[in-house]
Amino acid sequence: MYKISLITGDGIGPELSESALQILNAVHDRLDVKFQIESIMAGDAALAKYGNALPKSTIDVIRKSDACMKAPVGESAADVIVALRRMLNLYANIRPAKSYPYMHALKDDIDLVIVRENTEDLYTGQEFELSGAAVAFRIISENASKKIAKYAFETAIQRNGKKTVTCVHKSNVMRKTDGLFSRVCSQIAKDYPQIKFEQMYVDACAMNLIRKPESFDVIVTTNLFGDILSDEAAEVVGGLGMAPAANIGDDFALFEPVHGAAFDIAGKGIANPSSFILSAKMMLDWLGKKHNDKKCMYAADKLESAVYGVVKKGVKTQDIGGNKSTMEFTKEILSLLTYI
Ligand code: ATP
DSSP states (O other): OEEEEEEOOSTTHHHHHHHHHHHHHHHHHHSOOOEEEEEEOOSHHHHHHHSOSSOHHHHHHHHHSSEEEEOOOOTTHIIIIIHHHHHTTOOEEEEEEEOOTTSOOSSSOOEEEEEEEOSOBGGGOOEEEETTEEEEOOBOOHHHHHHHHHHHHHHHHHSSSOOEEEEEEOTTTSTTHHHHHHHHHHHHHTTOTTSEEEEEEHHHHHHHHHHOGGGOSEEEEOHHHHHHHHHHHHHHTTOGGGOEEEEEOSSOEEEEESSOOOGGGTTTTOOOTHHHHHHHHHHHHHHHHHTTOHHHHHHHHHHHHHHHHHHHTTOOBGGGTOOBOHHHHHHHHHHHHHTO
16 A cells, blocks of 8 residues: 655646546556555645645655655745755656657657756755845755766666767856766766767757757756756657656655646646646656556556557647547546556
């Protein structure tokens, strides 16, 4: 029995959470992976109710769970997700971008993953004002760079990809910080002779993600660059509505869509739940590997096949060219989960 904490979020978060809850209940009932799911609050709604975007009671439930599913939160995102990533030392942010048939991807053969350092860089929020200027600390440590570089090479080994790691930075301008990141990644590369290692400036990477996205396998980069490049990569393969992510630490992991709370479509019942359902797929994969639980890994594969089976049938939400509602789309996935 896995204990799952579920942050229901803001904006389209509650709609995505309802969809994911129905899917996980079906996985529990039909694929024999047992969950106990506890819904908790964090974000703008928690701030309004408790005066704190990340209440202690929420942190307590997360700490007692085996994994956390987090729907997007609104304006208080930095106080929730950035805080949780650092508090739980979730140092690796994994953002796959894969082109699937029947989706509007730029190319058909894209299958890359962005491995983003998740705990430092400009996202530590250490900013201050200084006589007419605003200053931010950019911290890039040897320790965190080593950990993320190793994670990227191990990912390249496990994936059925091009066995290539591309280290993305801007060391020609930020010589100290990105210089360190690039140097550490090159050192770690020496321990993985079976993996091809290349380096690319972030502006060139942004261009190449449009120009030849199929050439990438694993991209390893710092926090801010990874955030921006992963939104771009998501659009290249068909849109943010299909983009899942995992925040991974040594013992705990949190799964969430790449996108934010999308207030422009909140409450309309039209959000694409795939980003959160595919995040649940990543959770099943992670739990399966951690606990050597074959049922979990099987369920992960079946969930992914069901999402793409639905898209293949032409059943789509508005953002990917269809007219189905969040719940209609969810029901279609549930119907495919029945027959496997
Ligand atoms: P953040 O800065 O918190 O990441 P953002 O303001 O950049 O958020 P997002 O919420 O990430 O914006 O999304 C950008 C747009 O993409 C949304 O306004 C919405 O129209 C669309 N979008 C995002 N997620 C989905 C989804 N799951 N289904 C449909 N459309 C989506």
